[in-house]
Amino acid sequence: MANQIEANLREQLIDRHQQLEAAIINHGESAQLRQLLHEVDAALGRLKNGSYGLCEVCHDPIETDRLLAYPLVRFCLDHLTPREQQALERDLDLAAQIQTKLLPERDFAFGGWQVGYHYEAFGPVSGDYCDLVCAEDGNLYFMLGDVSGKGVAAAMVMAQLHAMFRTLIPMRLTVCQLVERANNLFCESTLPMHYATLVCGRAGNSGTVEICNAGHLPILWLNGGEVRDIKASGLPVGVFYNQEFSSISVQLAPDDALLLYTDGFSESQDSTGEEYGLERMANLVSNDRMTLPKALIDRCLVDLKKFRSGTRKSDDLTIMAIRYTQL
Ligand SMILES: [Zn+2]
Numbered sequence: 001m002a003n004q005i006e007a008n009l010r011e012q013l014i015d016r017h018q019q020l021e022a023a024i025i026n027h028g029e030s031a032q033l034r035q036l037l038h039e040v041d042a043a044l045g046r047l048k049n050g051s052y053g054l055c056e057v058c059h060d061p062i063e064t065d066r067l068l069a070y071p072l073v074r075f076c077l078d079h080l081t082p083r084e085q086q087a088l089e090r091d092l093d094l095a096a097q098i099q100t101k102l103l104p105e106r107d108f109a110f111g112g113w114q115v116g117y118h119y120e121a122f123g124p125v126s127g128d129y130c131d132l133v134c135a136e137d138g139n140l141y142f143m144l145g146d147v148s149g150k151g152v153a154a155a156m157v158m159a160q161l162h163a164m165f166r167t168l169i170p171m172r173l174t175v176c177q178l179v180e181r182a183n184n185l186f187c188e189s190t191l192p193m194h195y196a197t198l199v200c201g202r203a204g205n206s207g208t209v210e211i212c213n214a215g216h217l218p219i220l221w222l223n224g225g226e227v228r229d230i231k232a233s234g235l236p237v238g239v240f241y242n243q244e245f246s247s248i249s250v251q252l253a254p255d256d257a258l259l260l261y262t263d264g265f266s267e268s269q270d271s272t273g274e275e276y277g278l279e280r281m282a283n284l285v286s287n288d289r290m291t292l293p294k295a296l297i298d299r300c301l302v303d304l305k306k307f308r309s310g311t312r313k314s315d316d317l318t319i320m321a322i323r324y325t326q327l
Contacts, residue, residue: 006047006053009052009067013044016040020037021037039072057076057078057079060076061076063076092124096121099158102159110134113323114322114323114325115323116297117130120264122313122317126155126318127147127148127151127157127158128264128316128317129158129161135169138205140202143161144198145158145237146196146318147161147194147195148193157196161196164181164185168182175210175212175247176212176246176247178212180244188241195238197214198215199213207254212246216232217263217266220258220259220260220282222256222285225287255323255324257288257296257321259320260321260322261281263315264317265300265304265317266281270309271309271311276304280303280307285300293321297321
C-alpha cells in the first residue's frame with residue numbers, strides 16, 4: 001500500500017479511536033461502543049504488524065477504494081462475510097433504483113418528435129448516460145453518452161452528467177456552449193481518469209437538429225431510404241479543461257430518424273469474437289419507414305440477439321431512436 005494512503009488510514013483510525021473513547025466517557029460504556037473500539041484498535045494493530053489491508057481469507061490486498069471508504073474492512077470483495085455481502089447487495093439495489101429514476105419517460109413525444117430508447121446495464125448499474133429534456137424554448141434536448149469504465153464509479157459520473165445538463169439546459173445556451181460548460185464542470189469535479197463520450201442534440205419544431213458529437217460513435221441518420229452518419233467532431237468530455245467543441249446542423253425531413261447508441265451495442269461480439277459493427281446496423285435500418293421509434297429499437301435488439309447467439313453481454317448498452325413526425 002502506498003505510504004500516503006497508509007498514513008491517511010492511520011490518521012482516520014486514530015481519529016475514530018479518540019472519538020469512541022470520548023463517546024464512552026460522555027455517554028457511558030455500551031457493548032456496541034466497546035466492540036467498535038476493539039475493531040479500531042485491532043486495525044491499528046494490523047497496521048503496526050504489516051498485515052493491514054490484506055484479506056484474512058486469501059491474504060491478497062483488499063481493494064484500496066473500499067479501505068479508504070471503510071478502514072475496518074478485513075476481507076476482499078471475493079471473501080465478504082454473508083452479512084457484508086447482503087449489505088453490499090442492498091446498496092447496489094438502491095443505487096440501481098436511483099439510476100432508473102434518472103431515466104426519461106420510455107415513450108416520449110414532444111413537438112414534432114417521437115423518441116424511444118433501450119437502456120441496459122452490464123451489472124447492477126450503468127455508466128451510460130441517456131436523457132431527454134423538453135425545454136421552455138420549445139426545443140427537445142437529447143443526450144446520450146458513455147462514461148469511461150463500468151460499475152458504480154461510472155454510474156456516479158453518469159448521475160453527475162445528468163444533473164449538469166439538467167441545470168445548464170434552461171440557460172438557453174447553444175449545444176456547443178452546453179457541452180463546453182459541462183466539460184469544465186466535469187474536469188473540475190471528477191477523477192482525472194474519467195471522461196465521457198457524448199452526443200448532445202437540440203431538436204426544433206421545424207425538423208432542424210443541432211448536434212454536438214463529443215468523441216462519441218457516429219449517429220445514424222435515416223434519411224428517406226438512405227443512411228448517413230454524423231461523426232464525432234471533437235474529443236470526449238473531461239479530457240482537457242477549456243476545450244472547445246463544434247456542432248453541426250442537419251435538417252430532417254418528415255419521417256426521418258436519428259439512431260444513437262453506445263459501444264455496448266455496436267461492439268457486441270459473437271462467439272467468434274467478431275463485432276456487430278456499424279455496417280450491419282446501417283443495413284438493418286436502411287429500409288425502415290415510418291415505424292415508431294420503439295419498433296425500430298426492438299428490431300435492432302432482435303437482430304443483435306440473433307448476432308450474439310447466446311454470447312454474454314460485456315458492456316452497458318443503450319440505444320435511442322428519434323423520429324421527426326412534423327407537428
Ligand atoms: Zn480474499
